[in-house]
Amino acid sequence: MAWRLRLAPEKTNIDFFRHQWLTFGGSMALMIVAFIAWGVMGLNYGIDFKGGTTIRTESVNAVDVAGYRAALERLPLGDVAITEVFDTNFAPDQHVAQIRIAALEQTDAVSPETITQVQEALKAVDPQITFTAIDSVGPKVSGELVWSSVMAVAATSVGILLYIWLRFEWQMAVGAVLALLHDVFITIGIWAVFQLKFDLTIVAALLTILGYSINDTVVVFDRLRENLAKYKTMPLRDVMNLSVNETLSRTLMTSITTLIAVGSMLVFGGDVIRGFAFAIFMGVLLGTYSSVYVAKNLVLFIGLDRSEKPKGGKGAADHEFANIDA
Numbered sequence: 432m433a434w435r436l437r438l439a440p441e442k443t444n445i446d447f448f449r450h451q452w453l454t455f456g457g458s459m460a461l462m463i464v465a466f467i468a469w470g471v472m473g474l475n476y477g478i479d480f481k482g483g484t485t486i487r488t489e490s491v492n493a494v495d496v497a498g499y500r501a502a503l504e505r506l507p508l509g510d511v512a513i514t515e516v517f518d519t520n521f522a523p524d525q526h527v528a529q530i531r532i533a534a535l536e537q538t539d540a541v542s543p544e545t546i547t548q549v550q551e552a553l554k555a556v557d558p559q560i561t562f563t564a565i566d567s568v569g570p571k572v573s574g575e576l577v578w579s580s581v582m583a584v585a586a587t588s589v590g591i592l593l594y595i596w597l598r599f600e601w602q603m604a605v606g607a608v609l610a611l612l613h614d615v616f617i618t619i620g621i622w623a624v625f626q627l628k629f630d631l632t633i634v635a636a637l638l639t640i641l642g643y644s645i646n647d648t649v650v651v652f653d654r655l656r657e658n659l660a661k662y663k664t665m666p667l668r669d670v671m672n673l674s675v676n677e678t679l680s681r682t683l684m685t686s687i688t689t690l691i692a693v694g695s696m697l698v699f700g701g702d703v704i705r706g707f708a709f710a711i712f713m714g715v716l717l718g719t720y721s722s723v724y725v726a727k728n729l730v731l732f733i734g735l736d737r738s739e740k741p742k743g744g745k746g747a748a749d750h751e752f753a754n755i756d757a
Contacts, residue, residue, distance in 0.1 A: 443676045447723060448668055448731075454724040458613055465620020472623045477630030478568055480577050483509075483533040484546065487516075487564040490557050494528045502552040508545070509533045518702045527563075527702075580634040584615065587638055591645050599652050600736075606729035607648045610721040614644050618713050632707040640714030643689070647682060647722040654678050655727070659737065667735060671727045686719040 478485045488494075494515040503511050510533035521527065532549070546565060553560050568576075588608055595604035615637050622629050655674040662670055693715060696708040 455728045465616045468620045468623040474629040475626040477628045479630040484567040486530045488528045490560040491524045494526045498556040602733045606726045610726035614717040636710030644718030648726045
């Protein structure tokens with residue numbers, strides 16, 4: 432007999448609604464906390480959204496933050512932030528720092544002449560220092576990036592809403608999209624609470640989270656649609672529980688294998704992609720949770736019309752679209 436790995440029993444009978452006020456209520460409370468944290472604490476926007484220049488330095492000598500700051504204070508710069516970067520992948524004699532210079536008002540990004548002055552000032556402190564990366568973004572461009580990011584997330588959500596409505600029922604589309612927003616808002620709330628750097632890579636991670644989360648939700652909804660046709664008199668809550676139980680093994684296997692891959696990026700990927708990997712890691716956890724405890728709860732609250740619709744008659748549109756094999 433071939434050995435097969437199973438992360439869940441072949442047949443489970445878990446009541447996923449048993450603690451719905453704790454799970455669903457907890458999710459709603461977390462969303463409120465995320466909104467408050469976002470509004471009160473704000474986000475620690477990266478240079479992509481605030482404008483300015485980031486210089487990444489490396490040296491065999493230890494980073495002298497005080498010396499760097501003293502050298503740069505003599506230059507006509509705006510807001511300057513110097514942070515030492517730590518990573519387990521660095522060699523013992525590899526010392527990395529990141530210097531962020533905010534763009535001044537009514538100006539574009541820091542000029543090449545100013546960057547040259549910064550490099551010369553830092554070399555005076557540490558002759559062994561090298562500049563491995565320099566990224567500049569002007570304030571006008573950063574404003575456009577903020578707007579483009581918001582539009583990207585909104586357009587993706589609307590597209591998913593339309594797809595789920597055509598593929599299933601409008602109630603499922605509403606439940607799926609609200610569950611996606613739950614994942615995104617809580618992820619943003621985590622970034623606000625811990626003041627993690629929020630840049631374009633995090634926006635890319637949020638879009639990836641939308642794609643991953645909807646994939647898991649669609650699997651549950653697809654089984655739900657099959658069971659609704661099979662068990663026409665079974666209460667909707669029981670059909671939902673049955674559908675989640677039948678897809679539980681697949682959900683766990685997909686999520687855990689994805690977490691292993693993303694976890695490897697988080698640990699070994701280095702500090703450059705650590706924020707992106709952490710956002711994806713949190714998104715996979717939240718997406719798995721919301722597909723089981725949020726999306727179907729919303730559909731149950733809204734309710735589904737399970738009456739037979741006459742073909743071509745009034746009100747048959749939802750069921751005709753839902754039968755599309757897409």
